[in-house]
Amino acid sequence: MAKKNDTNLNLIPASAIKPASLDLDGVRRKLADAKGPKYWRTLEELSNEEAFGEMLEREFPRQASEWLDPVSRRGFLKLAGASLALAGLAGCTKQPLEEILPYVRQPEELIPGKPLFYATAMPFSGYGIPLLVESHEYRPTKIEGNPDHEGSLRATDLFSQASILDLYDPDRSTIPTHMGEGTSWGAFVGEIRSTVLAQKAKQGAGLRFLTGAVSSPTLGSQMHAVLQQFPQAKWHRYEPVHRDNMRQGSKAAFGNYYDPVYNFAAADVVVSLDGDFLSGAWFPGFIRYARDWASRRKQPDKQPMNRLYVAESSSTTTGMKADHRVAVRPSEIEKIARALAAKVGAGGSGEQLTPEQQKFVDVAAKDLGEHRGKSVVVPGLYQPAAVHALAHAMNSALGNIGQTVSFIDPVEIDPVEHTQSIRELADDLKSGKVDVLVVMGANPAYDAPVDLEFESLLKQFSEQSGRVLIQLSCYRDETTEYAHWHMPETHYLESWSDVRSYDGTATIIQPLILPLYGGHSMHELLTVFGGQPASSGYDLVRAYWQTQHTGADFEQWWRRSVHDGYIANSAFPVRQVSARTGAIPSSASAPGGGIEVSFRPDPCIYDGRFNNNAWLQETPKPLTRNTWDNVAMISPAHAERLKFDQLKDQNDHQSDAQNIIEIEFQGRKVQAPYWAQPGHPDNAVTLFLGYGRRKTGRVGSGYGYDAYSVRPSNAQYTGVDSKISRLDKQWHVAVTQGHFNLAEPSNKDFSIDQREPVKAATLEEYRKDPHFAAKDKVTQENEAPGPDETLYPDYRGSNWYKQYAWGMAIDLNSCIGCQTCAVACQAENNIAVVGKEQVQRGREMQWLRIDTYYQGDAANPQAHFQPVPCMQCENAPCEPVCPVGATVHSTEGLNDMVYNRCVGTRYCSNNCPYKVRRFNFLLFSDYDTPSLKLGRNPDVTVRSRGVMEKCTYCVQRINAARINSEKRGNGPEDRIRDGEILTACQQACPTDAIIFGDINDPNSQVSKLKSDPRNYAMLADVNTRPRTTYIGAVRNPNPELESGEKA
């Protein structure tokens, strides 16, 4: 393994972590009445005249039912493999006698207690996410982004952050099985030989491979070699969240498959047509795009702010961050696209639109026209080919191609349309053409289009004699039921491979640990089919790249590539393309009647592959803030029509008892808890994939509904003519952010509007009054009391805060609510998961939460996302109330938690105005599962039952930096440098919204940010003097639309 801090090569940055360069009418009436922005979170807040009456009636029955509920505690016991389950069992087993041996000679580079960092990448849905992985004593413990890689710039997304937990998941498949009986890799290789030979004789006519999207050059070349030997064999691919529409659109526009690569840093105007490029890693390049987009919003006065228009068919974080947004049914996006295309001169004729949509189109088109070459139209994966083609045509007509968007050859090897590919496989299975089916890293029995009836095909296939189904998979899943051979797959941190990121840049995936459960990679499985003589993943990957880099300096090139985490200059060249002119054929799904249905990946567990990941399960989904389940989003107006009592259903925190609706689509039905989502288009429903697993590990079993059960191959993302009916059943959804009534009409002092935890202004308002955020809304005076307004001596007077004074500033304008920081914090700080029942009780443990507040009309609001870590108050209310001094102030201004000393009175939490403290009400940490112990951060205590905990500003990282600086010396130049400490949340943040540093240093990034006029402290009037402050959000609405919208 080449190490990131390999001193033999003169290429390493000084430090492994590089410093960052761093009822609606009434609602409307009420909104119209309000002066200035009005914040709210849910509809009921806005629309409730009788809300409290409802609550009055509800309260006692609730307690009574809670009382009798037998699940709440028992459910806790079977909770979450990764955190709790079977904790006791391991303890009961008598441990065998084992001898331990010390190092006789210390391994090179390894200093016990000091982590090493290795560059690698996570393959995700056909694209690589470049990473730098922290390793303690050769155990990977934390995922970071690769700061040197253009696709990361040290940021990550939540999937890669949480993937470390998958590595150590005790529920992973551990042994190869043959017909359900344990076997070995050797036995498999031996026994399968005859099958392979038989296929060879038939030229592979009965041999089929099924994988997800693959961008590994090595695997591609192996596959080509195998297909050469078996000319009639076929390689099928199916990703549930595939890019067929993108492929078809590219073909329609350019006559060929191309991948778009955007440059949001150069775009003044961004128009998204369901393109959720700020929502998650399923949008290739998300991490980089989020950074680029945010870079144009950080300093509204110093550089022109970009403007984001979003037309979307669901509610996403991208839409909520938009300056202008229209929510339309999925089929109507195409109409908008056509109208927009006609306006910007990309051909076609306009369509009939509603006045609201027409206005949006007019203004967006005008804005686009004024920013030729500096604007971009982004189509989304969910929209049909025509929308993609129209977007390409618009970008072409606006001269954006080559400026803000360019096209490269597809990153996926041999790109195919996945739906077609799996349909062909199903046909072949049906017609009995298949003898040997090799499923690698896919789970078709669960996620294949439902009309293909893949599961029953697999069942028939597996029951026929002479047929062989070989599955390579990390988990024993639905497909395993039918596999003759099941082989455990290695995690990407356990095996050699390679992958390309969204722009084509290749990364060698180097393992950080030997396979924990003796699995094998796809590369190794393919060798069984005789492609290559070598058998280890390392040899295969290296051999492939030897053919690519033939120079005599290969060894040095290889070491450099592995070390850097990317292969220099391997990004795909930009293709000179021009969109075809002429009419773009309308897509098949003509707007129909009825309710339209959308299928979307779940924001936290994606297509179901992260279903057994407790961190992701417990991460509140952006916007809905629910955990452990998926919901079916409908519009608030729709819920009203269904006569759902939204006030009753959504007005308490923790466990929303949601009514269940039944969605009927193409004759199939699924039952799901409804969720009235502000901003969701009317007469449409969004279903989220990935839940309702029939076979998975202990964590993911039994939660949510299976949206795949109604997802046919002809309507993979959107479909028309579905029906919704309400059932009189309930589903308890665990929610982390309350759904209370805030804007009591009769009492304004109670509303969020008065409290203003988030502050926002339009660009115009900001120019008029840059200090808008620091002022009290009513009095227009500075909210924060002056520094002298206290009876107590200042800490500074007692020689404190002289050396360092740590502080944090969080830019609300940049935050896109993606939850990456929360998962990064969980990974860095060994935070336990608690399970659905405990979340319902309000006992979630994540130290960092992201509060969501809506602004504007319920039918089409904007949202503000506010990450809330510990505020590290200088006048901390938690400190004086602790009877044992377990939370104390440090000389650098931190509120330190002394876990050893804590007796758990919880007074500190009660007295925290921000409620950022978390308590171990039960033994939430898993002390017994051996594999989980490996993955913990050794620098952070694992907290026991009865102990309070909270954000520490990653004090372990501060201390590591302090040791480094003290090693350098005592002089002023030896101080901890700005950027030397990155908190876990800051490091992971795709948009660089979180900045941490020393506020004693006037030149530090955080000091500069805090001197921004928009800087404000949450609850400044309570005079806690928080060290964590926020930078007020500034929106950039188009003046032409703004006036119309506010009317």
Place this chain on the structure above:
Amino acid sequence: MSFYDNPDALPPKGVRPPIIGPGQDLGTVTDRIGGVVLTRHTPVFWIIIFAIAAMLAGMLQTAIGYLLFKGVGIWGINIPVGWGFAIINFVWWIGIGHAGTLISAILLLFKQSWRTSINRFAEAMTIFAVMQAGLFPLIHTGRPWLAAYWLFPYPSSMGVWPQFRSPLIWDVFAVSTYFTVSFLFWGIGLIPDFATLRDSAKSLVVRRIYGMLAMGWRGSARHWNRYETAYMLLAGLATPLVLSVHSVVSLDFAVSVIPGWHTTFFPPYFVAGAIYSGFSMVLILAIPFRYLYGMQDFITLRHLQNCAKVMLATGLIVAYSYGMEVFFAWYSANKYEWGMMWNRMAGPYGHYYWMLILCNIVLPQSLWFNRVRSTPWLLFLVSLVVNTGMWLERYVIVVVSLQRDYVPSSWGMYWFTKWDVMTFVGTMGFFTLLFFLFIRFMPAISIFEIRSLLPQSKVKE
């Protein structure tokens, strides 16, 4: 079924009922009160109630056992509502524990001779109530095995001390001091009566036991002289404690920054509330006791009326405090304070608030009527209502203030669990258990002090 019988007949208008029933003399007092203890016959009702109480105490033991095994997560507390039943019950029991010392010490100093009939068992009630109360702060912590001694300033070899700025530490001192002084006061008061029991006991074993407890009391003039001095001194010591304990308990809340807690007038408000609930508890115990043991001659309507009057007075102070809370919230023009008050009255727990107003303010106004004050079963009902109201008051203060404080995103709800209820009901059982043991084995009414009230003992100078 009422407790109404002849000694309780309403006296004619303008005539106050006597402190002690007619026809009692030194001998009958001793026999009647001492007889309860010295008889070999245990009444059936005693056995039944004792058995129920023992069962409930067993339930408490189970609940605490499971709590120690699993952690405080078996209760309904969460973030943001970090304190629930445990603290509510703590404050409630401590409040109940107030009447005893008030009756013993303050009324003694004010020479209110009517106190003598009820002071003994009121003191016992105090001690037992404080025992229940003291249980909660310990078991409510996440790690009680450490809290049990880390909250005390013991000379740790690591030089670690409690954090003296925390009101929870003040609590430890306030409650333990209160318990110690109350216990001493009660114990000293018992000495002459133990001597009486020793002297009237027929069995040798009983005589020996009470003899030891009487600590050599012979009733000499010197004994009496020293006794009176000590008793008065202790009363003087205990008097400030009556005010301090609940003041300190109220500081648990007042010191914080949470709207609804952060209030300067909490100490007097809490003390008044404590006396209010304490006196109602005295009535809850006294009314059945005098009926079941036929003690109407010693605990007369006069006592009940006086207790009711104290309740009425303190209840009005409490009502004033409720009014002031609302006024302050409005007058401060503080959005958080006013939001808190609004939530109290109209939030999801609004019915708790209105129930408490009903129980603590509206219904007790019936005490203005002499008829209610002189009807034991009505008084009993009102006392039950008041103690329910006082519990609700603590619920509103503890839970409803925490439930929605500053940042709307973190607002939550609180649902108690069966373990919460088991613990609470269990402490009532444990309290009853202790009280019934006390009634059976100790003179529940001070014999010697009652004797001093008799006309025969009034020696003319």
